[in-house]
Amino acid sequence: MRLNLKIWRQAGPNAAGRLVDYVAENVSPDMSFLEMLDVVNESLLRKGEESIAFDSDCREGICGMCSLVVNGVPHGPDRGTTVCQLHMRRFKDGDTITIEPWRARAFPVVKDLVVDRSAFDRIIAAGGYVSINCGGAPDGNAIPIPKDVAEAAMDSAQCIACGACVAACKNASAHLFMSAKISQLALLPQGDAERERRVVAMIEQADAEGFGSCSNEAECEAVCPKEIPISNIAKMTREYVRAVLAAK
Amino acid sequence: MSSRIRVFSTSVGTKLLIGVTGLALFLFLISHIAGNALIFLGRDTFNTYSHTLTSNPLIPVIEIVLLLIFLVHIYKTVTMYLRNQQARPVAYQAKKSQGSPSRRSVSSLTMIITGLWLLIFVVIHVKGFKYGAYYAVDGADGVRDLHRLVVENFRSPLMVAFYVVSMLIVGSHLWHGVSSGFQSLGLDHPRWTPRILAFGKAFAVLIGGGFILITLYVHLFGGQVGQ
């Protein structure tokens, strides 16, 4: 296959960026999207040009590093997949593909397609953990958790913090990301002790980072590689109301 | 107390306020259209209804509460919109909806535009009716002939067009707004959410379409059919 690519190039955080046209020759339908970019980069290096910077690590949909907006959709056209799991058979010979970075004030571009997502780390650091001292590891059966509750918590825990929710949201809101962690921990006895403090701290941190608010469009849910639903955001709201009412 | 007030300036607290005020305005619209539909029963029924309503001593209190709700809704949505714009300073060159399960629609993307139109509409609407010409009903002391005012207002095709467009716009605002309001309050349930989504759209059509029907009926028949 031969593909026309329009790729966002930006030399650094404060440099002006623009879409640059490239042609990818001899693309096999069996290649992954990132392998296709590797091939483009090799040809750029051969020509003595600077390669295109993009993030990736596991390349199997579990680490959350890859972060490309493909033809206007974070992680590309397939549902429930990261862009590293996207394959070139999804495209046709001669297609034009636009590739951009996540765009949000809280996710500044580092270079080309790479953005700085440490705002997410700071949101987690504000309360997305369990810090109560509970002594040594208890027996696994000592803390009974109903199976459906454990499964709901696991569904929320699937978040890989890639940031596609922010990238897709018209308000660049981080609500799906935060709410997944808040729901997961609120469902479990281990997270219960700090649930009020956690939800308030994480929401205030996300607001301070400059993420927007939720317009209930669920565009985030539609692009989430783990298909985490916005019912998590509703749960976060309930947790927030609970925390406010319980505040002393 | 101060921390309780700050609650409503976080992103989640803001949406709680927008949801509560939006749904309150929605409830008001339901009662408003139910009352106005009495125009189909003729002039006397309509005037009796509007007289009973406006002479109720609670009405000024309710009006002030409604005005406050309206102002909070506007203040919160406009400031939130501006903040949300700042959250993405560099726009995408290509942006597309992923489609289902996304609920994005023309309606959801234009909430601020339809909302601001409604603000202008409400000002014109209240000026034209509540503070419009005062006609008395012959022989009934202190009873305002609002029916006549409605008929005269809707004689102008321009006014009718403005109302029809505005009611399409209120329908659009509610198409996304009703279910979104419930979601903002933290209501999401596998069984109820699909029903709330359908209910919201049905009411958007009923309210927008109902007001259009009333407008056209008054314009075409002078509100006189069946008398």
Ligand code: HEM
């Ligand atoms: C008849 C009057 C109105 C009714 C019945 C109404 C109703 C609603 C409802 C039910 C919502 C959903 C709330 C939520 O998402 O939590 C909403 C949202 C909204 N309203 Fe209104 N509204 C009215 C007037 C206005 C006005 C005058 C504005 C002016 C700016 C406005 C701007 C907005 C905006 C921007 C949103 C979207 C909020 C978001 O993106 O999350 N509305 N409205």
Ligand code: FES
């Ligand atoms: S590279 Fe790890 S999820 Fe895509």
